[in-house]
Amino acid sequence: MSEGTGRILVVDDERGMREGCRRILESDGHRVTTAESGEEALGVFSKGAFDLALLDLKMAGMSGLELLLRLREIDPNVVCVMVTAYATLETAVQATKSGAYDYVAKPFTPDELTSVVDRALPLHWLRVEAAQARAEAERNLLLVATEQSRTRTIIQSMAEGVMVTNREKRLVLYNPALIKLLGMKSEAPELGEIPEARLFPPDLLSLMEEAYNRGETTMMSRELAGGPPSLAASIATIRDEAGESLGLVTVVRDITEAKSLQQRMSDFVSMVAHELRSPLGAIAQYLDVILNGITADNPEKEKQILARCRERTGALSQLVRDLLDLSRLQHLAKVERTLAPLRLGPLLQEAVSFAAQSAKARNVTITLEAACDLPSVDADREEMVRLFTNLVDNAVKYNRDGGSVLVAARQAGAAPGYVAVEVTDTGVGMPQGAIARLGEAFYRVRTAATMQITGTGLGLSICRQIIEAHHGQLEVESEEGKGSTFRVLLPRTQRPAGA
């Protein structure tokens, strides 16, 4: 439909009148539909969309006035122009009061008709535009309402405590997490009140006070004193366009986990530093003895010192290897391992042969007993070699000269579905209190008997990680002065091996 033309409904019970109007309006480019009664008009109107209706006021049946009301009910945007005789001018005035836009008096000239239509049509388009704008506004309002409720839901369900205070320092909003984090039980603060030390940590209040007083800063963050839980607060100052403070948004979060991680990191670093410094200090101290000629007349002692130094550097290299292993294992803990069915018999044989040399030097005998019907386990081969080499190594290292080590593998009696590998030694054993601490990084049982034995304190830590990664279990039994048994339980392969 081109500019300035519209869809027009002409309702008149006089045929000549209807057709006359149609010809005039169609010649102006309008699309015209006619109806001879109000009833017919209603039917046509409700099916099609019309911009303008030209209604005869005085018709048989439904009057023009009634039709006007009914049409506007169906489409409030339709513009109605009444056609009337001079005799019913008053009624025409009444019709405009009822929502008709204008009227044209019979008889009228074609120009009179077109000019009233030309005036009336723009009104329709204005109405349509206004209606669209109104609908748009309503949609936006709905969006705003949805947005608000969404924001509220987000704030309510946040793990961080959120609190908004206005320019007057009064509470405008807070969420349940804030109440929980600050440990308020039943006495939640009222909106509108100024946060007080009765409910809020003084540390937080003073930080807020600082944020209110500080002109320039827009964001402050600080750990709060006290706890557990350890809390940190971040405060943002909200400003208007002129830079005036409108209030604060305070976010409180639980940093207990982060702090304990930080603590563990720092503990680990100082333990590594200590583990490095001890052997380095000993080696340097020994070398100073030789360099200062203290043992110059005792070549036997000098040789012994140098041998110890060599041994200590070996232990340092092992420490580096262990640290790298541990870091690799911790990384691997997060990724899926590819586990393959593994026969433990040959693998244990391998671990035992690795330890053969050091066992021979101490005159320690190693015996391997692997049941021939031993089920396979789903495991990473390299890690299993590391695990059992470590355990057999320890059993030799912490043994007495001339002692023995027994490596026994069988189906676990007490734990069906598991394979048990026991490494038993006749060594120094451990005090009861020490067993619980085994596997802690760098923990070494320090007794007179273990003083001379070099170790990194990471071996069992690595073993434990490997066992856990394979969903297994480590059990330790020990008697001081008699020996220890390390029992590794690993889940057997679910399907028969080789199937």
Place this chain on the structure above:
Amino acid sequence: MSSGKRVLVVDDDVDFIDAIRLTLEAAGYEVAAVNTAEAALRVVRERTVNVAILDMMMEEPDSGAMVAHALRRRPEMKDIPVILVTGVTEQTGYRVVTDSPEGRALLGVDAWLDKPVDPQELLRKIEALTDE
């Protein structure tokens, strides 16, 4: 050469102790070497000690400082000079302590030496602390 003075050496590293013993014995000192704080306390209860050399961290963090503290609490031991052997800065259970008058006072020690210990410096310190 024999000064007759007895030095208590407490460290959990057998090689370090052996090296210190060799160094001190060559200088004429008698050495009582032990590995634990507990053994150190036993020694000072039973024998005269002229100076004590303590490692800060033995079986437990701060164990050197604990021995120093225990020595200071016993009237007959409170005058034994203590040399702490440790790193330049040590994170102790109390706070980060450095080799400074305050740090030494806090831990109750008279001298502070870094590991590895310079043998000449160790001998000079012992001499200074035992020479009244």
